[in-house]
Amino acid sequence: MNNKVKQELERIEIPKELHMRAKLGVKKAKSEQPKRKFKKTVAIPLVASLFLIFSVGVGAATIPSFNNLLSIVNPKIALILQPIEISSEDDGIKMEVVAAMNDGEMAVIYVTMQDLTGNRIDETLDIYDYSLTKGHMFNSQIVDYDETTNTATLRVQANGGESLNNKKINFHISSFLSHKHKFEEVKVNANLMEAKNNIPKTIPLDMNNISGGGGEVFGELKEQGTVQVLKPDETDLYLPEIEFMHISNLGFINNRLHIQTKWQGDDIDSHGYFYFIDTSGNKIHASNIYFGVDKLGNTNYGNEYIEYIFDVDNLDINKLKLMGDFVSNGNHTIGNWNTTFKIQSINKEKSMDFNRDFGSWMAKRITVSPLGVTLYGNGEFNNSSEIVVSAKMNDGSVQTFDSMTSFSENEKVIAKFLSSLPLDISKIESINIDGIEIDF
Template identity: 85%
Template sequence: MNNNIKKELERIEIPKELHERSKLGVRIAKSEQPKRKLKKTIAIPLVASVILIFSVGVGAASIPSFNNLLSIVSPQIALMLQPIQISSEDDGIKMEVVAAMNDDEMAVIYVTIQDFTGNRIDKTLDIYDYSLTEGHMFNSQIVDYDETTNTATLRIQANGGESLNNKKIRFHIGSFLSHKQTFEEVEVNANLMEVKNNTPQTISLDMNNIPGGSGEIFGELKEQGTVQVLKPDETEHYLPKIEFMHISNLGFIDNRLHIQTKWTGDDIDSHGYIYFIDALGDKIHASNISFGIDKLGNTNYGTKYREYIFDVDNLDINELKLMGDFVSNGNHTTGNWNTTFKIQSVGEEKKVDFSKDFGTWMANSITVSPLGVTLYGNGEFNNSSKIVVNAKMNDGSVQTLDSMTSFSENEKVKVKFVPSLPLDSSKIESINIDGIEIDF
């Protein structure tokens, strides 16, 4: 793999659970991996394809912010970018949309945020409240911070739009977070064998009245409708240096270890997760549920409590170490930054019929563009699905499209697979989807 591409890909973190921040609707604060409420979506960061679509002309070369971006991203990705250079300023902070690239349904824009008057921006900057028209699902990632100019550069991805090509879109930022504190591999000292010998008090939780959750058994818990969680505030166990949360109860329910945490709510986006580490250093992640408590002690919709649940049937907890990673943000800066601009597609899409039953949904067509392969169909997408997609090129080489993003609503399913190397659609011989080959 080209070293520049490799470096670019290494910047993109693809966590095991929902670690990536997705933005849409109302944010779930104090969550394990904070996210805006989405309608049945999975977000995995865009891995940019590499193909010469745009040439950078004299006008673009004279744009300082665009030139700076070219020094940050790989040269191959720079060739795909469309210069934008549209900015908005509020209270001494300037937000500029520097460049963008897209196909009909996926857009990536590069944005800079610069503070001229204060110290409200740092390398931990994360957009908290933002929106982009013509898209269903968003995520952002800081890719560079220039301490000298107090400027952060971010990559914003939007998925699920319809016919983005040549569309005028509006990008808005309402607030951002900065000066975060990160606490990693915090040891959670608890005598789990003693806990296992005690029967905890529990209360009922309506899984249809919670802001969210994640993990392998979350779907199973959701299907049950009503589940039992630990009675809150039976203990008050603080972790070293962690002031924004504490353990409020521990216990075993139906042979599953429940660890309940209570969050202070003093900062807007504190979050974290608890996990086991085995003898090999591998992490065993928990599922989790967020909820609140009313004045009578009954569960309700809220984020005050987060209960981490481990399925321990096949685990020897005596051989495992219980750990946690936590983050607390320091600043929450609000403002009103708005831009409107037009984007153009990186290349022509090819569409063909394709029929396959994936169990919970049926595919009926695919499209291929420089940014990847998209499946369209009807039904309900299964978040645990593993679909293997390859592109066979005319020279006999095979490219695996190993990153995925999906959108499912009103029984319409759209799943996009993105390659780690360019897809030159003029040189594709065939696309292979789960063993079914489609000739081009």
Template identity: 70%
Template sequence: MNNKIQQELDRIEIPKELRERSKLGIKIAKYELPKRKYKKAIIIPLVASIFLVFSVGVGAASIPSFNNLISIVSPKIALLLHPIENTSEDAGIRMEVVAAMNDDEMAVIYVTMKDLTGNRIDETLDLYDYSFTGAHMFNSQIVDYDELTGTATLRIQGNGSNNLNDKKVNFHIDSFLSHKQIFDEVKVPANLVEIKNKIPETMRLDMTHISGVGGKLMDELIEQETIQILKPDKMTLFLPKIEFFHVSNIGFIDNRLHVQVKWTGDDMDSHGYFYFIDNSGNKTNSSSISFGIDELGNATYGNEYTDFIFDIDHVNLNEQTLLGHFVSNGNYTVGNWNTTFKVQSVDEEKHVVFNKDFGTWKANRISISPLGVTIDGNGEINNSSQIEVIAKMNDGSVKILDSFFIFSENKKVKVKFIPSLPLDISKIESLDIDGTKIDF
């Protein structure tokens, strides 16, 4: 689990407008290294939040869209959902907020989208610009696509919310992407051993002019005022079946491999990363810096180019292969899908005193809801991915909570551990948090 989380953290990319905030311990992450878009939260500001857990309403059985959602999600999830059935139509596309469930740190809503006039909705649907009042960081994922009806069901999660108890909230979508194409294991047709023996042309890059930075080398690169990068457009190397970018230079600078790409700009959200892989399938991911070039050929703010950078001390160029993973979206659809609905709360949480020293911060309380386990504390959090949370149920089964979010501000810390399915908190016998057992 820790290795998987670390692989994802290696792909962190922070846009320019958030770099100063990152020095305060605020970080943004996404499963795939983005070129223009940043929406998956790992560390976000702490906000005193009142979230809600819903139960199925009396009239739920008469709501077709809600009944269909129950057939998609598990019965355990359905028992927590409050039916909404609020619709909005624009540009020939209908959006419906079907149901919701919440607790003290996060809100979850289920939304469907259907194209009434064409085929702009498919199984790769990805919300681009969207908002949920009261929450501050979001992520969305498609959980079902019905090819027969052309209906996509999405799960929207909002974190760090406040003051939602018995209030109206607004969910709004401005644009979305669809018809995604994924290019994985794309081989780079270049002789790296031969390239290593050549001295590349380089140029200075002011680190205050970059539009994005990510990967293991992120902190080191951010701290430098200027770095050396490859001079753009010294080659034009196209990769198989990829038209939305080409390799514009490859070279070694200070024992680090730089693979530079130039994006065409025709795709709203093309993104990706390079990686080395050995015969055992072990991967070494790249770090990255995004920038632009002005009319005089100087590096400046922009995202036309990305330098993907490898520290090759542990890479054997003769035995490992350089590959790429890239994503392109065929459709970018703009509209105005807007719904407002009221949320209602029920008390369904447990709170336990929990004192544990995690090194840079100390825990003092645990909260348990069907949506997960939250650890409250004080200090500065820096490596919560090492925390393991396991729930033992009274039937002898165990549930590993292997997904997490961190809320941190003003030396107040909240870490939310999320199960793959909601917890029946009445059946939790004990929790194991990094070897510390808590009985219920």
């Protein structure tokens, strides 16, 4: 089973952008805002086969679409999913909810999209405008594409598990993207030393009137209230083959490198991110701010411009390579795919008090379910922090957690740590969180 899961993981590209996939995402950026009609927060993607824990009857194996799911994910995992098999068709495209599950915090559903009449679906499929009743923190990830049948299989995740338990919920897709193009490791030919020796023109930006942002210094900039950003459209630096955006200014403000980008007004969801690569091959990501500019050249609410900010105080920029990874829009298909079904919740769960100060937030409680470990607390989650979690089993083996989703709102924090295999709650001896062992 481990080899099968590993193979599935290797087939899936795990994006570097966490929380929101914006036009130029930053790893673990908290509140980047893409141009989407729905207001949801996208969290870190789950691993491929997602250890889904539901006991179903023997009859499930006779269901055609459920059988097909067995060939995509690990059969031992898929057999314990709750089969749904409810479909909706519009304009020759069929959407089917094949299987689903949820625990006290998270719901996951497997969905297929099939083009019955054309080739509007491919391996780059990304559902764009969608909703799940009473869910939040949405994330979707394609896990398989069958070229012979024009069918893509996706895994959709949403937090809010308790409110979904054994209730009728609605899953609805209004549009999706496909036929996107990737531009990876694009070299940015900018003279950073020349920029460092020049004083750039700047304009004020009200951090309370922006459409989004993220990264390590975003919180600091937010607290300042008003910050200086580069004056727009002082530069026209285009990157090879990138037609949907260009660098509109570049300079240093308060010893930080600012790279301002301007995006086409008709852009739907082209995205990517800038990064430095050091001599060891490590990536150094930036913080970012989204804003618009009015006819008078003053900043206002919008996302026409994105300013990327690198803290380079302790870096030798002469030894760094400035690069970018980007994805173009592709096709945008609009329709109406609508389904209603019930999800039954996993009952196996353990919870106890757990007090730990993580700096920007304080954990108060820990819950363990077959899906993973969840921390609940108060404060503001620091997206740049790395929290190491593992489970020691009764047989001495250790199960690691290699993916995480996090959510911060109204001073409440939820952080869920996920593993590529299900947790057998009855066989857990202890949970280790950043070196603190919790006896179960």
